Structures are given as C-alpha cells and as structure tokens.
Amino acid sequence: MDRATLDKQPEAVALARDFTRNFLGGIHPAVDPEDAASVELTVSELVTNVVRHARGTTCSLRLLAQPDGIAVEVADADPRPPRERAPDLTAGTGGFGWPIVQQLAKAVTVSAGAGGKTIRAILPR
Template identity: 55%
Template sequence: MNTMSVNVEPVRSATTVARARGSTRDVLGGLQRPIAAEDADTVVLVVSELVTNAPRHGGGTCTLDLTAHPDGIEVTVHDHSPQAPRMRTPDLNDGTGGFGWPMVNRLARTTAVTRQAAGGKTVSTILAR
C-alpha cells in the first residue's frame, strides 16, 4: 500500500491546485501496480475538485492524503470547517457552482464525510483502480 500526504495552502491561485494535481500524478505514476490512464485522470479530477473546495468553503489550509489499495485509490482531504459538502442545484447563470460534489459522488465508488472532534472535517473517497 502506497500513501502520500501533501499540505495544501489556501487556494488563492491555480498554482496550488496544479501542485496537488501534479503530486497526485507523481504518486500514481510511481505505483508498483500501475493504474489505467483513464482511472488516473478520474483521481486527478476528484483531487482537483476537493482541493479547490476545501479552502474555499473550509477556510485556511487543507491536507491531501492519497492511499493506494489493491482495488482502489483513496483520496482524503482534511480541512478546518465542520460543514459537510452538500448537494445543491447547479447554478447555470451566476457561476456560484454546485457541480463539484455531485460529480465527485458520481465518479467515486464511495464518499464519506467525518467531522473531527478537534474541529474540521475529513472528506474521503474511494475511486476505482
């Protein structure tokens, strides 16, 4: 099992998200048992979405953990907000979003949100390998 943690600074520019995507591709590319290119693209898309939204909605920094399991890749993001992501009607006019969490739930085999006793939350997903 391979694991990797990346501390992600607040997303003030695309650089932070690009760094998280690049780190994810590096980890996936270094796995002893390779992951299919399409599955890797899905993992990177979910990382991008979760890392973008954690600081936006959770304030401050977040931490990204990737864990390779025999049958899947676990993406875990920890942030400082106790508020869970929620399903909402996507905003087609004003650009306020609403597309990301439904997309993550469609792409992932499982999703879970856990509130932490010390504050904040952990969003975990398992994606196909």
C-alpha cells in the first residue's frame, strides 16, 4: 500500500501519475502493461476531477495491490458525489473522466460523509 497527499493544483495530476508508475513498478508479480495503463488513467481522471470540481485544498491518493486487482482510492474534502455530465467537445470543459473510470474499473464505490468523500476503484491486475 502506498499513500500520497496532493495539493489541489493542476500539477497534482502529473505527480499522481508519477506516484502511480512508481508504485506499479515496485510490485510483484508485475502488472500487465495494459492494466497498468488503465490504473494510471484512472488515477489521472480521479485526481483531475478533484482539481477541477471538488472543494478543499488537498486530496489523498492511496494505492493497494491485491491478488486480483489494484485498488485506487482518491479522497477529498467535498462530500458531493461525482456526477455524470455530457462530454464537451468544443469548450474543453471535460465530461469524459467519470465514465472512463466506470468503464475501466471492475467496481467503483463512493463513500461520502461530513468530512468529504472517497472514491474507490478496483482495476484488473
């Protein structure tokens, strides 16, 4: 298991991807390259959603290697759950991330409380 706290700044997305690559590179047995790319994309999308939409100044990223998958948890101080919206192909305001996460993951859960929410996605290994 590895954990990182990230400031809610645009550079957090690149830091989260680097953190994820380092984590995946250090676990055995190794993760299939295609599955590793899916984990990295999921982390990138979840952290991007925090930077763009969540309240608060930080988020946390937790990665856990399981025998049959990789668990990705992103927590922030905003209790509002993610919402799906129509993808915006002209103004560049997104709308793609949440559906991508739901499609790549074997399971996605959102746990919300007064202190914020945690999104947990389990991806193939």
